[in-house]
Amino acid sequence: MSCKRYRLWLSQLMDGELGPEERRLLGDHLPRCQACRSESEANHRLSLTLQAWTAPTPSEELPPSLRQRLREELAAGRSAPLPSPLWRRPLARAALGFAVAGLLVPALVGSLDRSPATREAEAPAAVAPAPSVSAGEAHAVRYAARALRTVAAAEFQQRLSRAAMVVQECLQQPPEASAGAPRLGPSGDGLRTPPEEPSMDLPRVEDPQQEEVGI
């Protein structure tokens, strides 16, 4: 094994992220390799140097202006419910059913289409392990995924339009006929998932920037 692998392990060892087997192999290697021992010492010195880079203390713990702005943001978004999970949406379930049918129907048609003689000849193959996914099945699965994504976008638009109509109706009704107070999560801090009952409030538009998690 080359020293490059051991040096990678030295970096992981610094962080306490080296597995027991790698640690054992590294422990066997270090007494025999001066270069890797020097690397280990250099890593240690680097860690001490880096810890000396201290960040300044922020001017305030949580600036009052920021605190106020956050309160406003929280108050503005407090009534917004979470969108329901994809698998619960009726149109999404229909699309999934269609996709499954798309997989099953060709298989069923294929089996019914065979003559009795062909079926007998194929009987031993019926107990063989299931064949790998065919091109048609793979296509059906891809189609289902695409359909689900399209349904999700279309259904969101429909919910938005329905919500707008409901708001309009509420505005036209007398005050005592309108919906009750907005609901909070169990802890009241907006972080927990609110109950899944239908709400009269507009759905919350997710921050698209939150979708990105990669760097």
Added chain:
Amino acid sequence: MEELFARYYKRLFGLAWRMVGHRESAEDLVQEIFLRVCRARATFRGQSRFGTWLYTIAANTCRDHLRKLKRRGEQSLAPEWEAVLTDYPLASTGALHVEQEVLRRDENRRIRQAIGQLSPRESMALILREYEGLDYREIAEVMGCPLGSVKVLLYRARQHLKERLKGAAEDVE
């Protein structure tokens, strides 16, 4: 929610400051991070720890800020001495302390310069590990990359830093 923000403010300020190198920019960045957290809080479903989710938003915000600066052709780090003077006010406690303070600032400057020369991914992985104390699995989750990539990023970051800090020390001598 306010308590959570107060709890994480200093840590996120440290992260932002190490990424952008200037106190005022870091404070603005932390404000942006918290506002994004407010707007996106409905998407937190408890699948990860709240801190990890928060760091994900913070890392993305820092990344977006650096990209914006790069598009404008601006430097991601403030001019060295300006940043050093404003971020580390010199306490008037005597000559010996002043000398120590100057040495400390110089060391900080060297490290800041060396880390500033790393790639954004390397510097983010290093800062999350060395200064925020996240483990490899958490860093992978925050950065949206495999565990193996985190190991390689940290290894490369350390190799580059050792070369640059060694070179900077030789220049001084």
